Amino acid sequence: MAKPKLALYWAASCGGCEIAVLDLHEKILDVASAFDIVFWPVALDFKYDDVRAMDDKSIDLCLFNGAIRNSENEEIAHLLRAKAKTLVAFGSCALEGGIPGLANMTTRDDIWKWVYKDSPSTVSTNGGTYPQTHSTMAEGAIDIPEMWNTVKALDQVIDVEYYIPGCPPQPDQIWSVIEFILSGKPLPPKGTVLGAGEKTCCDECPRERTERKLKKFYRPFEIETDPKTCLLDQGIVCMGPATRDGCGALCTKANVPCRGCYGPPPNVVDQGAKMVSALSSVIDAQDPGEIESILDQIADPLGTFYRFSLAHSILRRVEKL
């Protein structure tokens, strides 16, 4: 029997998802022997035209990482959707926009103005040189993709079967998903989150939680924290209560707060809204004015509660008025 065909692609991403796959170490050889890898730009030199030439639905499994940031990302997402039977949003950026999705707090024009005109190292003559999708040079024309104003998650542009969260997904979780797929067992219902737990990060965090009520919040650099006690109890904003388990609570074990890369827990649509409700239950105040002044101590709630999920949240982007 022919080996199942596997494709891996990265759109607007950092490459950390690829490294996470490589961190399977010698098991990567098992992946390579179990699958026929037909497309993986980061590692193999198959080109877009090779994918275009494939039959529809001829790729058995496609792991797609990265957000949708420009016309090329979107075009390849549609292409791989057509060619793949099962397509998985792999990692925070594909699931929720990830950190590149923080760009939805600004605009393409503002990004360009800084990068190509105002930044202190940039030489900008005649108001700055901005990228053009189509350039006519002395020798002929050359093109680059169009950058979108708004970053999107993968399932905002194409239909997706499954989701593997994490920034990056942890190698042991990736392996468990691959083992499951190779086992030939029936696949779970469409929309299932794979390679993660069904609870919150707090459930796998070894720190003791006392549900202390808070009158003051601190930033991580401001205080020494007790390594055995819940960081939230100590006034450090930790995204644990609003984050799915699955990473093994790596950040809190390293004595820094969770920032939510495994996405919202089951049955939660909006990670930021979940965090607001989690925080409201730990504030030590009844008076609305006092509650507000305590919450005001939190630096950058938007960029913290939606660190990885802004593009996929109910907000999606921030409009500048």
Next chain:
Amino acid sequence: MKLITIDPITRLEGHGKIDIFLNDAGEVENTYFQIPELRGFEQFCVGRPVEELPRITTRICGVCPEAHHMASAKACDAVFHVDPPPTAKKLRQLLYNVFYAGDHTTHFYALGGPDFIVGPSAPAAERNILGVVRKVGLEVGGKVIEMRRRTQEVLKILGGKQTHQVTSLPGGVSKGITPEEAKQIEAHCLWFVEFGKFTIQAFHNIVLSNKEYVDLILSDAFSHKTYYMGLVDEKNRINFYDGKVRVVDPEGKEFAKYSPAEYLDNVAEHSEAWTYLKFPFLKKVGWKGLVDGKESGVYRATPLSRLNAADGMPTPLAQAEYDEMFKTLGGKPVHATLATHWARVIELLGATEMALDLVRDPEITGTHIRNIPDKVPTEGVGIVEAPRGTLTHHYTTDEKGIVTKVNLIVGTTNNYAPISMSINKAARGLIKRGTAVSEGTLNMIEMAFRAYDPCFGCATHALPGQRPFVLRIRSKDGEILEEIRRT
């Protein structure tokens, strides 16, 4: 005029595309190396609490998040005017040197190495890590995987996560290591040093003992006389984590030496409408276009650049090999782009020695790991040497430490102009009128940029498979005139 387009370039840090224009005589008229994307970190980091940037900017690159984590942490120290305690600095440097050793390993064995180990014009299907394993034996392949596994293990202990580290905070680190962990890391470091020595020996056996390769390294098609940049310590020896940036001119004379805070007096960036990436250059020399020489502000920031810019290595084994390289290649500076591979394995060995020294330092298990900032945050610059070039993070904040401005000059970006020039020169040197463009020729053009370590190629190290490549020569209106396919 004919246009040859390679899209996408695979095995590159970020997406990339090369356009080669041939004139009617079949000679190269010009080449364009385009970077088709921009994610906008500098703008969307504005408004964030500055201490979060070491955890946000790691996502610029998942292959070298350690470099961004460290440059960012140093910029945060500077913003808060706080100096981390010695133990914290040593823990950061230990992490950083272990990362360097692992990163250089994957490049040498999986990306740059196959061209030499298997041969530049060997069949394409052989010219990959599997071909390397076939040539040098399974034992070596296993060693490379083990090196990667061990480095990732140490990075997880020190950085909290093996990818996208989290432990650096303004003023220090969030966690120290126990004496047991130090012992465990020391055992790994001893193994790393042996691996480094083995790699140097492999480079001698495979590359330097082959006259054909040495001639290729020294050939004009792969040479550019440029300025060179690298971070040095107080004795002008290489340091990846700390020190001053030193720039030498194409004759090897010191041209500039500056502290991180002075980078804007020394480096500026030029933009072109046909690409999203800017071209950094030496401000005091000026932008003269994509040309080399003393009158052009183009500089390189690579392993070879760092060796050219420094007076030596801080550790004995790497120093001995440093001397050997310059003796063999005719003294400093070395302009041969392909010698970057030699410089890289020298740095690999040096990083393992430095890591071993650091983990054996009694202070490494100290418990004073943070100084809590007590000054009003303002502005700061942090510079480290990323494996792919000098990395600068520059932040300005309000009085609460909320970011108001971010300027970044990133590793590979430093080399955008020289990579473009190297592609151009190799294409001109290798594509000749009346001669068919062979697959081997294409690989030689690729070797020109591969020396700079387009970092996504790291990923190939454990992957069997072919590296097919399709190149189409089109007329101006898109008609395919010729197709070259290697499968």
